[in-house]
Amino acid sequence: MFSFLKKKKNVPQEEQKSVQHVDYEDVTDLANYFQKETGVTFEKQKSILKNKLMTFCKQRELASFGELLKRVDSDEHLKQELIDYLTTNETFFYRELKQIHELVILVQKSLQNVDILCAPSATGEEPYSIAIALLEAGVSSTKFSIVGIDINSDAIKKAQAAVYRQRNVRNLSDEVIAKYFHENNGSYSLKSSIKSLVTFRVENLFDASFKHIGKFDFIFSRNMLIYFDKETKIKAKEILESLRKEDKHPVFFGHADLF
Numbered sequence: 001m002f003s004f005l006k007k008k009k010n011v012p013q014e015e016q017k018s019v020q021h022v023d024y025e026d027v028t029d030l031a032n033y034f035q036k037e038t039g040v041t042f043e044k045q046k047s048i049l050k051n052k053l054m055t056f057c058k059q060r061e062l063a064s065f066g067e068l069l070k071r072v073d074s075d076e077h078l079k080q081e082l083i084d085y086l087t088t089n090e091t092f093f094y095r096e097l098k099q100i101h102e103l104v105i106l107v108q109k110s111l112q113n114v115d116i117l118c119a120p121s122a123t124g125e126e127p128y129s130i131a132i133a134l135l136e137a138g139v140s141s142t143k144f145s146i147v148g149i150d151i152n153s154d155a156i157k158k159a160q161a162a163v164y165r166q167r168n169v170r171n172l173s174d175e176v177i178a179k180y181f182h183e184n185n186g187s188y189s190l191k192s193s194i195k196s197l198v199t200f201r202v203e204n205l206f207d208a209s210f211k212h213i214g215k216f217d218f219i220f221s222r223n224m225l226i227y228f229d230k231e232t233k234i235k236a237k238e239i240l241e242s243l244r245k246e247d248k249h250p251v252f253f254g255h256a257d258l259f
């Protein structure tokens, strides 16, 4: 028995009838709901999902997956908590650097200022890496603007704070770290001159409103499609491609985001 159910031990019989039975068995409906809302599938990780959801429910005194589903469908705050809890935000500076170098060359060649979208940005390392790489290549900060979006609101808060650990900056040289970060006791705070070059927003790629985010010269979408099934990957690709200013520019996907 869980502590929140024990509390009901001495309540009158009438009230006891309303106490729900603990039911943490079938995650199918929640998994389907989560995939419909976010695109993320747990089809091959049902037992991982079940364990995570049990913890999530117990922390909030929800006695069954059915109760969670009912609540989450009508409570935007709880829904966001669930999204923040279940999405994976692993990222680091200068990840798959070759593509960032390709982007730098395209920006250098461009005769106009460029708008860049990072969807998803997770905790910010990727869009900030792009900003640093552009500056390191001698591109003026007035020539580019970068928008980072992610469905995970905790990740976006961390991106805006831009304070990182050694493991996040492990691919950066000492010179780059010294130039762009304040280091203090193993924590690396990005200088405000770099932070100001990226704007972050909490956005779900599949929300109807997302298509109004604007048009971009270059789009990075790396290591998100790996969490989607084939059909959803195709849908995500179409959405991202529709945000390009010019069809000839590719969307940069991650090497694991296979179609």
Ligand SMILES: C[S@@+](CC[C@H](N)C(=O)[O-])C[C@H]1O[C@@H](n2cnc3c(N)ncnc32)[C@H](O)[C@@H]1O
Residues within 6 Å of the ligand: 037, 038, 039, 040, 087, 088, 089, 090, 091, 092, 095, 119, 120, 121, 122, 123, 126, 149, 150, 151, 152, 155, 203, 204, 205, 206, 221, 222, 223, 224, 227, 254
């Ligand atoms: C592993 S991170 C990738 C971060 C970065 N692009 C990189 O490659 O290092 C995947 C991110 O996709 C985000 N995500 C998943 N579904 C999303 C959706 N429907 N809309 C926006 N972001 C989503 C997750 O919250 C997570 O932060």
